[in-house]
Amino acid sequence: xxxxxxxxxxxxxxxxxxxxxxxxxxxxxKDKEREKVKHSNSEHRxxxxxxxxxxxxxxxxxxxxxRHREKQDKDKRREEKVCFLKIRFFSGIVFFVLSSVLNYxxxxxxxxxxxxxxxxxxxxxxxxxxxxxxLEHKGPVLAPPYEPLPGHVRFFYDGKPMKLSAAAxxxxxxxxxxxxxxxxxxxxxxxxxxxxxxxxxxxxxxxxITDLTKCNFTEMSEYFKAQSEARKQMSKEEKLKxxxxxxxxxxxxxxxxxxxxxxRIGNFRIEPPGLFRGRGDHxxxxxxxRRIRPEDIxxxxxxDSKHPKPPQGTRWKxxxxxxxxxxxxxxxxxxxxxxxxIMLNPSSRIKGEKDWQKYETARRLKKCVDRLRAQYRDDxxxxxxxxxxxxxxxxxxxxxxxxxxNEKEEGETADTVGCCSLxxxxxxxxxxxxxxxxxxEFDFLGKDSIRYYNKMPVEKRVFKNLQLFLENKQPEDDxxxxxxTSILNKHLQELMDGLTAKVFRTYxxxxxxxxxxxxxxxxxxxxxxxxxxxNRANRAVAILCNHQRAPPKTFEKSMQNLQxxxxxxxxxxxxxxxxxxxxxxxxxxxHGDGSKKMVEVKRKAVQRLEEQLMNLQMQAxxxxxxxxxxxxxxxxxxxxxxxxxxxxxxxxxPIEKIYNxxxxxxxxxxxxMAEEDYEF
DNA sequence: GATACGACTTGTATTTAATCGT
DNA sequence: ACGATTAAATACAAGTCGTATC
Numbered sequence: 158x159x160x161x162x163x164x165x166x167x168x169x170x171x172x173x174x175x176x177x178x179x180x181x182x183x184x185x186x187k188d189k190e191r192e193k194v195k196h197s198n199s200e201h202r203x204x205x206x207x208x209x210x211x212x213x214x215x216x217x218x219x220x221x222x223x224r225h226r227e228k229q230d231k232d233k234r235r236e237e238k239v240c241f242l243k244i245r246f247f248s249g250i251v252f253f254v255l256s257s258v259l260n261y262x263x264x265x266x267x268x269x270x271x272x273x274x275x276x277x278x279x280x281x282x283x284x285x286x287x288x289x290x291x292l293e294h295k296g297p298v299l300a301p302p303y304e305p306l307p308g309h310v311r312f313f314y315d316g317k318p319m320k321l322s323a324a325a326x327x328x329x330x331x332x333x334x335x336x337x338x339x340x341x342x343x344x345x346x347x348x349x350x351x352x353x354x355x356x357x358x359x360x361x362x363x364x365x366i367t368d369l370t371k372c373n374f375t376e377m378s379e380y381f382k383a384q385s386e387a388r389k390q391m392s393k394e395e396k397l398k399x400x401x402x403x404x405x406x407x408x409x410x411x412x413x414x415x416x417x418x419x420x421r422i423g424n425f426r427i428e429p430p431g432l433f434r435g436r437g438d439h440x441x442x443x444x445x446x447r448r449i450r451p452e453d454i455x456x457x458x459x460x461d462s463k464h465p466k467p468p469q470g471t472r473w474k475x476x477x478x479x480x481x482x483x484x485x486x487x488x489x490x491x492x493x494x495x496x497x498x499i500m501l502n503p504s505s506r507i508k509g510e511k512d513w514q515k516y517e518t519a520r521r522l523k524k525c526v527d528r529l530r531a532q533y534r535d536d537x538x539x540x541x542x543x544x545x546x547x548x549x550x551x552x553x554x555x556x557x558x559x560x561x562x563n564e565k566e567e568g569e570t571a572d573t574v575g576c577c578s579l580x581x582x583x584x585x586x587x588x589x590x591x592x593x594x595x596x597x598e599f600d601f602l603g604k605d606s607i608r609y610y611n612k613m614p615v616e617k618r619v620f621k622n623l624q625l626f627l628e629n630k631q632p633e634d635d636x637x638x639x640x641x642t643s644i645l646n647k648h649l650q651e652l653m654d655g656l657t658a659k660v661f662r663t664y665x666x667x668x669x670x671x672x673x674x675x676x677x678x679x680x681x682x683x684x685x686x687x688x689x690x691x692n693r694a695n696r697a698v699a700i701l702c703n704h705q706r707a708p709p710k711t712f713e714k715s716m717q718n719l720q721x722x723x724x725x726x727x728x729x730x731x732x733x734x735x736x737x738x739x740x741x742x743x744x745x746x747x748h749g750d751g752s753k754k755m756v757e758v759k760r761k762a763v764q765r766l767e768e769q770l771m772n773l774q775m776q777a778x779x780x781x782x783x784x785x786x787x788x789x790x791x792x793x794x795x796x797x798x799x800x801x802x803x804x805x806x807x808x809x810x811p812i813e814k815i816y817n818x819x820x821x822x823x824x825x826x827x828x829x830m831a832e833e834d835y836e837f
Numbered sequence: 838g839a840t841a842c843g844a845c846t847t848g849t850a851t852t853t854a855a856t857c858g859t
Numbered sequence: 860a861c862g863a864t865t866a867a868a869t870a871c872a873a874g875t876c877g878t879a880t881c
Contacts, residue, residue, distance in 0.1 A: 428871065436849075436872065482844065496843060497871085511845085560847095561875060570873080604874055605849055643838090646876070659846085659875060706849080715864070787849080794847055817867070 287480040288507060292458050294413035294422070296465025296473075297486045297499055298406060300429035300448060303327045310380045313373035314366055324357040328445060331432045333377035340434060346443035350432055353445035413485060413501070414462075421502035422485065427454070433492045437571035437606025441492055453488045483507050493569065504822035513826055516797040518655045519664040520837060525653055526664065530555065532652070537618045543639035547648060549622050550576050550637050554661050557611065558701050560604060561642040561658035573602045576658070577642050582632035586623055595620035609703050666698045666795035671837045673697045674804050683768075685775045688814050691804065692779050698791045706787040716780065723773045730766040737763050798824035799831035806833040 305326060311318040312329060321329060332341065332350055340346045351369045358366065366372065391399075410425045430448040435441055451471040458464060460478045467473050474488075486499035501507055522529075533555075536548030553559050554576050562575020574583065583601035590596040593614045603609045615623075626636055642658065649656040673694035678687060737759040744752040798816075802824070805812045816824060 424870070426870090434850090434872080439872095484844075487843095493872095494842095495873095498844075500845080515846090563875065565874095573873085575874085604847080605872075607849085642875075643877095657876065704848080711864075718864090790848055819867070 288483050289415050289480050290459075291417070291462065292413065292415050292480070292485070293462035294458060294465060294485050295410045296456060296467070297454065298410050298426045299451070299468065300427055306330070306377065306380065311376050313376070315368075315371045316373075319365070322359050322362060325354065325359070325362055327430070328354045328357045329372075329374060330377055330381070331430070331445075333374035334381050335432065336374055336378040340432075340442065343442065345438075345440060346432075349441060349443035350445070353443075357445070415501070415505070415507065418506060420505040420507075423500050423502045425499055427486075427488070428490075428497065435571060437573065437602060439571045440568055441570075444492055447491050449488050455487045457482065457485055457487070502822075504819075504825065509823070509826045512823075515663060516667065516799070516837075518660055519667055519797070522653060522656060522660050522664045523668065523837065526555075529652055534618075537622055543644075545622050546626060546637040546640045547645060549619055549626070550640055550645060551649075552615075552619060554658050555665070557599070557613065558662050558665050558703075559609075560662070561645065563642050571602070571606050573604060573606055575603060575642075577637055577640055577645060579636040580632065581627055581630045581634050581636055584623070584636065586620065586627070588620075597623065603703065607703065607705060662702065663795055663797075666702060666791055667797040667800060667837050669698050669701060670694050670796050671800050674800070678804070678808060680808075683771065684810055684814070685772045687808055687810055689775045689779050691801075691810075691815060692788065693782070695788045695792060695796070696782060696786055698796060699786045699788050702791055702795060704787045704790045705785055708784050712784060716777070719773065719777050719780065723770065723777060726766060726770045726773055730763065730770055733759065733763045733766050793820070793823070797837050798827035799835045800837050802827050802831040803833055803835035806831075 303323065305323055312321055312326070313319065332354070335341050347369055355363055355366075411422050412419050413422055414420070427449045428446070431446050433441055433444045433446050451467040452474055454467075454473050456465055456473050456476045457479055458476070459480075464476055465473075484498040484500050487496050489495070490497050503509070503512070533548040533551045536544050537552075539545050539548065554561070560575035562578035564578055565573075574580065579601065583599065585598040585600075587596040587598065588594065590612070595617055596612055596614050597620070599609055599611045599613070601609055623636075626638075630638075646657045649658065649660075674691065677690040677693055679690075682690070737756070740752065740755045740759045744756050801815055802812070804810070805815055812821065812828065821828065
């Protein structure tokens with residue numbers, strides 16, 4: 158079904174190509190000019206430093222249009238509009254109240270500048286690559302300290318109770334808490350856990366505990382289960398108290414001040430210690446994720462801000478003032494040695510702007526995608542192997558929305574691949590399959606070890622190339638041995654400013670949504686039917702991007718529940734219809750006012766029931782079609798929200814039906830910006 | 838050009854809160 | 860008001876991509 162869908166989704170492209178033929182000519186001319194200008198520019202700044210390049214990049218995005226004179230006017234107008242909208246957007250965010258008089262004055266000064274000169278502070282921020290001018294926050298919330306188990310909860314070794322030291326006990330509880338999880342049955346998980354657990358034991362414990370299978374954690378596990386049960390059974394007052402405490406922490410630590418605005422922080426809690434749960438066949442699953450202390454934490458904030466205080470008797474690893482980055486707090490995690498960050502919520506200015514920028518890049522790709530496609534098709538014939546590989550890979554990325562596929566260190570992570578890291582064993586070639594020719598079968602594990610399976614008929618030239626790439630190779634050899642993401646992205650960068658492999662995913666997702674919405678929405682259908690159409694368009698994208706989910710455990714049951722509801726409605730409807738008929742015949746006989754009213758009442762009842770039945774059926778279809786497909790990821794990360802906003806405005810669908818509260822906050826910029834006629 | 842690192846986006850799983858039917 | 864579902868929020872793992880370093 159996947160390949161079918163993808164195929165139908167992509168048929169429109171051929172149509173478009175004809176339409177765009179003349180346009181393409183123009184585009185090519187423009188691009189040539191652009192390249193000339195770019196070339197001379199690059200000569201000019203041969204010795205210019207990185208800062209200069211950053212400057213240009215930002216300017217391009219902002220649409221100041223220095224390079225394209227013909228576009229200057231249009232861009233200027235857009236820029237003005239954008240600035241205006243930005244003011245609206247950001248003034249929509251709750252202004253915070255500054256306590257100190259000095260800050261109060263500063264604040265007003267900025268607002269005045271802001272209003273008088275449009276988004277001047279924006280430009281300031283953008284030109285030197287800095288992300289903010291002022292940043293103040295309270296630092297992270299540390300994980301609560303370990304609370305030793307009460308005396309009656311025992312750990313047994315080899316059938317005998319054994320008191321563990323605090324350190325060893327804590328790690329044991331991590332395992333106990335996961336006892337019901339499949340993880341604890343996996344060999345690697347157990348091995349890694351045991352190895353790290355031993356490191357926490359006293360020498361006495363080490364000599365005594367020699368075999369994990371002799372360890373009995375059940376009493377601990379039962380205790381935690383009882384605890385969580387008790388939490389559920391708590392009285393209202395107690396629950397309220399906890400909620401209030403959480404709210405207080407949120408108010409204190411959940412917000413920061415960035416450039417005159419109070420912004421919500423995304424994750425202000427430091428990850429607590431526990432056992433690492435990798436996805437898929439992860440070689441490090443079960444390892445101990447150690448507790449993060451203040452001494453491990455780097456704070457990032459303004460020099461002139463009130464620095465967050467470390468807990469009494471401790472100190473931060475470092476306090477730095479780097480406004481070239483957006484994070485507030487960072488620490489190094491001990492499993493992969495990678496850095497983790499505390500950053501702002503998606504509703505923040507800094508994230509919203511970046512998101513917007515992402516879709517603008519995708520829209521620029523839209524303008525030149527035909528040229529690009531023509532180019533990679535041409536490259537299939539290249540004399541050079543590396544160019545052919547590059548072209549076929551790009552074709553896959555474009556057509557199948559595959560990820561770039563960086564190389565990963567072997568043995569450090571689960572064995573997953575993307576386009577550039579595909580291996581011979583991941584594809585099969587079928588010169589003929591059923592009634593199709595030149596079919597490629599993909600079967601590999603992608604991000605998060607989610608399986609990608611698809612059969613796609615390709616053009617003869619691609620097929621021949623693939624045969625060539627496979628020659629004299631072992632199954633575990635790279636399919637594209639002359640290619641990696643760095644080479645590919647460098648090439649893409651030359652084709653279009655800011656273009657990388659992932660832009661294709663954004664572009665294809667958004668353009669598909671727009672096209673599907675156009676195709677599926679019919680003007681006369683009801684609101685619920687329109688929502689079904691929207692979800693179907695969204696689904697088309699999710700299928701394209703391979704956003705699968707395991708069918709919910711209670712799926713069948715909830716489907717049945719819905720069906721019984723539908724049956725009930727149907728019964729109600731048929732009785733209501735009978736009553737209407739009866740009322741009608743009665744009215745025919747009597748022609749009285751009372752009977753006439755009765756007919757109306759019954760008619761209304763039938764109408765209402767019909768509507769309710771329709772809605773239920775719509776819901777059922779939606780749910781059934783959504784069984785194995787997750788819409789969230791594409792909605793949040795790939796679909797230009799302005800397409801949805803425009804659609805909602807065009808058909809008078811309440812926006813709450815498409816975006817929940819959080820999503821509306823994240824997409825506030827788009828909701829403010831897009832009108833009914835927005836075109837991606 | 839290989840490699841490591843840092844910053845940031847994308848993605849699924851789990852936990853918590855809201856909603857629904859009784 | 861209550862328990863069961865369902866949706867939203869959170870947690871954190873796993874990608875992408877640019878840059879520094881050798």
